[in-house]
């Protein structure tokens with residue numbers, strides 16, 4: 134029975150080597166995750182402490198928004214259903230979240246499944262059933278800004 138001992142010893146060495154590899158990989162992952170967390174926390178804290186001026190950056194000029202139409206600026210649709218009456222809405226379609234991408238013939242269009250919205254954000258044609266989320270805007274010195 135003493136001849137079985139050399140067979141057992143190589144298996145133990147393999148097991149030990151495999152265990153060491155797994156432990157090294159786990160330490161590497163833990164170190165990588167730890168450094169990412171501290172970096173992102175530091176970055177977001179610095180961004181949150183930036184000085185806040187009371188004036189908002191303009192989304193667009195009032196002259197760029199056609200009466201009876203609208204324009205898409207970033208994540209906001211700015212419409213002017215009647216002269217001098219401006220509204221803002223999220224570009225996220227309320228159907229399943231695509232971005233509306235056009236304002237044509239008085240309708241805000243979603244390219245994904247054909248929903249259209251009126252210039253007041255209400256549904257003109259489904260499959261969406263809920264209005265676009267409001268992004269309040271106001272006129273400031275001839276520009277449209279977030280309210």
Ligand code: FES
Pocket residue numbers: 226227228229230231243244245246247248259260261
């Ligand atoms: S996500 Fe806009 S119509 Fe489907």
